[in-house]
Amino acid sequence: xxxxxxxxxxxxxxxxxxxxxxxxxxxxxxxxxxxxxxxxxxxxxxxxxxxxxxxxxxxxxxxxxxxxxxxxx
Amino acid sequence: xxxxxxxxxxxxxxxxxxxxxxxxxxxxxxxxxxxxxxxxxxxxxxxxxxxxxxxxxxxxxxxxxxxxxxxxxxxxxxxxxxxxxxxxxxxxxxxxxxxxxxxxxxxxxxxxxxxxxxxxxxxxxxxxxxxxxxxxxxxxxxxxxxxxxxxxxxxxxxxxxxxxxxx
Numbered sequence: 001x002x003x004x005x006x007x008x009x010x011x012x013x014x015x016x017x018x019x020x021x022x023x024x025x026x027x028x029x030x031x032x033x034x035x036x037x038x039x040x041x042x043x044x045x046x047x048x049x050x051x052x053x054x055x056x057x058x059x060x061x062x063x064x065x066x067x068x069x070x071x072x073x
Numbered sequence: 074x075x076x077x078x079x080x081x082x083x084x085x086x087x088x089x090x091x092x093x094x095x096x097x098x099x100x101x102x103x104x105x106x107x108x109x110x111x112x113x114x115x116x117x118x119x120x121x122x123x124x125x126x127x128x129x130x131x132x133x134x135x136x137x138x139x140x141x142x143x144x145x146x147x148x149x150x151x152x153x154x155x156x157x158x159x160x161x162x163x164x165x166x167x168x169x170x171x172x173x174x175x176x177x178x179x180x181x182x183x184x185x186x187x188x189x190x191x192x193x194x195x196x197x198x199x200x201x202x203x204x205x206x207x208x209x210x211x212x213x214x215x216x217x218x219x220x221x222x223x224x225x226x227x228x229x230x231x232x233x234x235x236x237x238x239x240x
Contacts, residue, residue, distance in 0.1 A: 002089040004225045009081040011234060012098040016083065021092065029092065029225075033116055036223040040117075 004029070074239065077107065081234035090115050090225030094232040096217045101179040103236030108173040108217060110232045113159040116224030119192060119200045123152040123173065124218040125184060131209040138202035141194075152208070156200035157190035158221050167193040168230065179213040 003026050005018040021029070058068060080103075083094045099106065112121065134149040138156065147155075159169040171190040178184060188204035219232060 002087055004090045004092050005085075005087060006093050006095060007083045007085065007091045008095045008097060009083050009234070010098045011081045011096055012100055018086065018091070020089075033223045036116075036118070 075105075076238040077235045078103070078238065079233060080236045081232075083232045085226050085228050085230045088228050090227050091230070092225050093218055093220040094226070095219075096232075096234045097215070099178075099215045099217065099234070100236070101213055101215075103179075103238055104177070105237040106173075106175040106178045106214065106217070107235040107237055108171075108175075108219070108232060109235070110157065110171045110173075110219065110230070111168045112157070112171070112221075112230040112232070113163075113168045113227045114161055114221045114224045115227050116221075117160045117162045118221055118223045119155050119158065119160050119169075120153045121158045121219050121221045121226075123186070123188075123206075124216075124220070125152075125175075125186070125208050125214050126210075126212055126216050127218065128208060128210060132206065133209075134204060134206045136202050136204045138200060140200055141196075141198045152186060152188075152204075152206045153222065154188040154190040154204045155202045156192045157188060157202075158226070159192050159194070161224070161227075163192060163194040163199070164196065167195070169193060173217075175214060175217075181211045181213075183207055183209040183211075184214060 003021045005020050008017040058065060081096045085091045132150050132152055134152050136147045136154060138145060156169055157171040159167055169192045174187045176185060186206040191201040192199040
Protein backbone atom coordinates (compact mmCIF):
# COMPACT_ATOMS: atom_id res chain seq x y z
CA UNK A 1 0.00 0.00 0.00
CA UNK A 2 1.34 3.47 -0.81
CA UNK A 3 2.14 5.86 1.99
CA UNK A 4 -0.62 8.29 3.05
CA UNK A 5 -0.57 11.79 1.65
CA UNK A 6 -1.12 15.36 2.86
CA UNK A 7 -3.58 17.19 0.63
CA UNK A 8 -2.85 20.88 0.18
CA UNK A 9 -5.28 23.07 -1.74
CA UNK A 10 -4.10 26.53 -2.72
CA UNK A 11 -7.38 28.46 -2.78
CA UNK A 12 -5.92 31.37 -4.75
CA UNK A 13 -4.33 29.43 -7.59
CA UNK A 14 -6.54 26.33 -7.40
CA UNK A 15 -3.45 24.12 -7.29
CA UNK A 16 -3.96 20.82 -5.41
CA UNK A 17 -0.92 18.96 -4.10
CA UNK A 18 -0.97 15.41 -2.78
CA UNK A 19 2.31 15.08 -0.91
CA UNK A 20 3.25 11.54 0.04
CA UNK A 21 4.53 11.15 3.57
CA UNK A 22 8.07 9.93 4.10
CA UNK A 23 8.70 6.57 5.74
CA UNK A 24 9.80 8.40 8.90
CA UNK A 25 6.51 10.34 9.00
CA UNK A 26 4.56 7.11 8.51
CA UNK A 27 6.49 5.50 11.37
CA UNK A 28 5.63 8.47 13.62
CA UNK A 29 1.98 8.15 12.60
CA UNK A 30 1.99 4.45 13.52
CA UNK A 31 3.66 5.25 16.84
CA UNK A 32 1.00 7.86 17.66
CA UNK A 33 -1.74 5.36 16.76
CA UNK A 34 -0.12 2.79 19.03
CA UNK A 35 -0.02 5.29 21.91
CA UNK A 36 -3.68 6.15 21.34
CA UNK A 37 -4.64 2.46 21.28
CA UNK A 38 -2.74 1.87 24.54
CA UNK A 39 -4.49 4.84 26.15
CA UNK A 40 -7.89 3.58 25.01
CA UNK A 41 -7.16 0.08 26.32
CA UNK A 42 -6.23 1.58 29.70
CA UNK A 43 -9.44 3.67 29.74
CA UNK A 44 -11.48 0.56 28.91
CA UNK A 45 -9.72 -1.41 31.66
CA UNK A 46 -10.44 1.31 34.24
CA UNK A 47 -14.10 1.53 33.14
CA UNK A 48 -14.51 -2.25 33.35
CA UNK A 49 -12.91 -2.34 36.81
CA UNK A 50 -15.17 0.51 37.96
CA UNK A 51 -18.24 -1.38 36.77
CA UNK A 52 -17.10 -4.47 38.66
CA UNK A 53 -16.44 -2.43 41.82
CA UNK A 54 -19.86 -0.82 41.54
CA UNK A 55 -21.64 -4.16 41.12
CA UNK A 56 -19.77 -5.59 44.11
CA UNK A 57 -20.70 -2.60 46.27
CA UNK A 58 -24.38 -2.81 45.32
CA UNK A 59 -24.36 -6.50 46.16
CA UNK A 60 -22.77 -5.79 49.57
CA UNK A 61 -25.40 -3.12 50.26
CA UNK A 62 -28.17 -5.37 49.00
CA UNK A 63 -29.72 -2.71 46.72
CA UNK A 64 -30.20 -2.32 42.99
CA UNK A 65 -28.60 0.32 40.76
CA UNK A 66 -31.98 2.06 40.46
CA UNK A 67 -32.32 2.17 44.26
CA UNK A 68 -28.78 3.55 44.57
CA UNK A 69 -29.64 6.27 42.03
CA UNK A 70 -32.74 7.12 44.05
CA UNK A 71 -30.63 7.54 47.18
CA UNK A 72 -28.24 9.89 45.37
CA UNK A 73 -30.94 11.95 43.65
CA UNK B 74 -29.15 36.76 0.05
CA UNK B 75 -25.89 34.86 0.77
CA UNK B 76 -23.95 33.51 -2.18
CA UNK B 77 -21.74 30.45 -1.77
CA UNK B 78 -18.65 30.17 -4.00
CA UNK B 79 -16.65 26.98 -3.99
CA UNK B 80 -13.01 27.97 -3.57
CA UNK B 81 -11.34 24.68 -2.64
CA UNK B 82 -11.87 20.97 -3.22
CA UNK B 83 -9.92 18.14 -1.61
CA UNK B 84 -10.56 14.48 -2.20
CA UNK B 85 -8.57 11.49 -1.03
CA UNK B 86 -7.81 9.69 -4.26
CA UNK B 87 -5.35 7.02 -3.17
CA UNK B 88 -5.86 3.87 -1.11
CA UNK B 89 -3.13 5.01 1.27
CA UNK B 90 -5.44 7.72 2.64
CA UNK B 91 -4.53 11.26 3.71
CA UNK B 92 -3.39 12.59 7.07
CA UNK B 93 -4.84 16.06 6.53
CA UNK B 94 -6.85 18.44 4.38
CA UNK B 95 -5.06 21.77 4.18
CA UNK B 96 -6.69 24.80 2.53
CA UNK B 97 -4.08 27.53 2.06
CA UNK B 98 -3.94 31.05 0.59
CA UNK B 99 -7.63 31.62 1.31
CA UNK B 100 -8.59 34.89 -0.44
CA UNK B 101 -9.98 37.72 1.68
CA UNK B 102 -12.82 38.53 -0.70
CA UNK B 103 -15.71 36.92 1.17
CA UNK B 104 -17.66 37.57 4.35
CA UNK B 105 -17.70 34.08 5.89
CA UNK B 106 -16.22 30.66 5.22
CA UNK B 107 -17.90 27.25 5.21
CA UNK B 108 -16.19 23.88 5.07
CA UNK B 109 -18.26 20.80 4.28
CA UNK B 110 -16.65 17.40 4.77
CA UNK B 111 -17.54 13.77 4.19
CA UNK B 112 -14.92 11.67 5.96
CA UNK B 113 -14.08 8.26 7.32
CA UNK B 114 -11.03 7.29 9.37
CA UNK B 115 -8.66 4.36 8.96
CA UNK B 116 -8.81 3.72 12.72
CA UNK B 117 -11.43 3.67 15.46
CA UNK B 118 -11.54 7.42 16.07
CA UNK B 119 -14.53 9.79 15.97
CA UNK B 120 -12.81 13.17 16.02
CA UNK B 121 -10.69 15.31 13.76
CA UNK B 122 -9.02 18.55 14.83
CA UNK B 123 -9.03 21.93 13.13
CA UNK B 124 -6.20 24.45 13.01
CA UNK B 125 -6.62 28.01 11.77
CA UNK B 126 -3.45 29.48 10.26
CA UNK B 127 -1.61 26.57 11.90
CA UNK B 128 -2.08 28.10 15.35
CA UNK B 129 -2.19 25.95 18.47
CA UNK B 130 -2.61 28.67 21.12
CA UNK B 131 -5.48 30.83 22.37
CA UNK B 132 -8.21 28.37 21.45
CA UNK B 133 -11.30 27.24 23.35
CA UNK B 134 -13.79 24.55 22.41
CA UNK B 135 -17.21 23.77 23.94
CA UNK B 136 -19.06 20.72 22.68
CA UNK B 137 -22.38 19.03 23.30
CA UNK B 138 -22.50 15.51 21.94
CA UNK B 139 -24.59 12.38 21.75
CA UNK B 140 -23.40 8.82 21.24
CA UNK B 141 -26.63 7.09 20.33
CA UNK B 142 -27.16 6.00 23.93
CA UNK B 143 -26.10 9.00 26.00
CA UNK B 144 -25.29 12.69 25.96
CA UNK B 145 -22.49 14.73 27.48
CA UNK B 146 -20.42 17.85 27.05
CA UNK B 147 -16.73 18.64 26.90
CA UNK B 148 -14.49 21.67 26.92
CA UNK B 149 -10.96 21.89 25.58
CA UNK B 150 -8.18 23.99 24.12
CA UNK B 151 -8.08 22.34 20.73
CA UNK B 152 -10.79 22.73 18.09
CA UNK B 153 -12.48 19.39 17.47
CA UNK B 154 -15.84 17.62 17.32
CA UNK B 155 -17.07 14.11 17.99
CA UNK B 156 -18.59 12.65 14.87
CA UNK B 157 -16.73 14.81 12.36
CA UNK B 158 -15.08 11.65 11.08
CA UNK B 159 -16.63 8.18 10.84
CA UNK B 160 -14.79 5.63 12.97
CA UNK B 161 -13.46 2.58 11.12
CA UNK B 162 -15.70 0.39 13.28
CA UNK B 163 -18.85 1.84 11.70
CA UNK B 164 -20.69 0.20 8.80
CA UNK B 165 -18.38 -0.25 5.82
CA UNK B 166 -18.30 2.55 3.25
CA UNK B 167 -20.22 5.02 5.42
CA UNK B 168 -18.92 8.53 6.03
CA UNK B 169 -19.49 11.27 8.61
CA UNK B 170 -21.04 14.56 7.47
CA UNK B 171 -19.80 17.81 8.94
CA UNK B 172 -20.24 21.53 8.39
CA UNK B 173 -17.85 24.14 9.79
CA UNK B 174 -18.99 27.77 9.72
CA UNK B 175 -16.53 30.62 10.25
CA UNK B 176 -18.10 34.09 10.25
CA UNK B 177 -16.07 37.26 9.76
CA UNK B 178 -12.89 35.30 9.00
CA UNK B 179 -10.91 38.34 7.84
CA UNK B 180 -11.87 40.61 10.74
CA UNK B 181 -9.42 41.97 13.29
CA UNK B 182 -11.19 40.52 16.30
CA UNK B 183 -11.31 36.98 17.75
CA UNK B 184 -12.56 34.31 15.32
CA UNK B 185 -15.49 32.07 16.16
CA UNK B 186 -16.27 28.76 14.52
CA UNK B 187 -19.27 26.47 14.85
CA UNK B 188 -19.26 22.78 13.95
CA UNK B 189 -22.24 20.54 13.25
CA UNK B 190 -21.13 16.91 12.93
CA UNK B 191 -22.75 13.49 12.65
CA UNK B 192 -21.50 9.99 12.05
CA UNK B 193 -23.30 7.43 9.93
CA UNK B 194 -23.76 3.86 11.17
CA UNK B 195 -26.25 1.06 10.79
CA UNK B 196 -25.98 0.27 14.49
CA UNK B 197 -26.65 1.67 17.94
CA UNK B 198 -23.56 3.87 18.22
CA UNK B 199 -23.14 7.03 16.19
CA UNK B 200 -21.64 10.23 17.57
CA UNK B 201 -23.09 13.62 16.72
CA UNK B 202 -22.15 17.00 18.12
CA UNK B 203 -22.51 20.72 17.99
CA UNK B 204 -19.48 22.79 18.87
CA UNK B 205 -18.74 26.42 19.65
CA UNK B 206 -15.08 27.28 19.21
CA UNK B 207 -13.05 30.44 19.49
CA UNK B 208 -9.59 31.36 18.27
CA UNK B 209 -8.64 34.50 20.13
CA UNK B 210 -6.45 36.10 17.50
CA UNK B 211 -6.69 39.22 15.34
CA UNK B 212 -5.14 37.75 12.18
CA UNK B 213 -7.28 37.11 9.11
CA UNK B 214 -7.76 33.41 8.48
CA UNK B 215 -5.79 32.33 5.41
CA UNK B 216 -5.38 28.64 6.18
CA UNK B 217 -7.62 25.86 7.50
CA UNK B 218 -6.23 22.41 8.31
CA UNK B 219 -8.32 19.40 9.31
CA UNK B 220 -6.58 16.31 10.69
CA UNK B 221 -8.01 13.07 12.11
CA UNK B 222 -6.87 12.68 15.71
CA UNK B 223 -5.29 9.34 14.85
CA UNK B 224 -4.91 7.47 11.57
CA UNK B 225 -5.85 8.87 8.19
CA UNK B 226 -8.84 9.98 6.17
CA UNK B 227 -9.63 7.00 3.94
CA UNK B 228 -10.03 6.99 0.18
CA UNK B 229 -13.02 9.01 -1.13
CA UNK B 230 -13.13 11.29 1.90
CA UNK B 231 -13.78 14.84 0.74
CA UNK B 232 -13.62 18.43 1.96
CA UNK B 233 -15.05 21.47 0.20
CA UNK B 234 -14.35 25.07 1.13
CA UNK B 235 -16.87 27.78 0.26
CA UNK B 236 -16.61 31.53 0.51
CA UNK B 237 -19.86 33.17 1.54
CA UNK B 238 -20.71 36.65 0.24
CA UNK B 239 -23.41 38.94 1.62
CA UNK B 240 -23.93 36.74 4.67
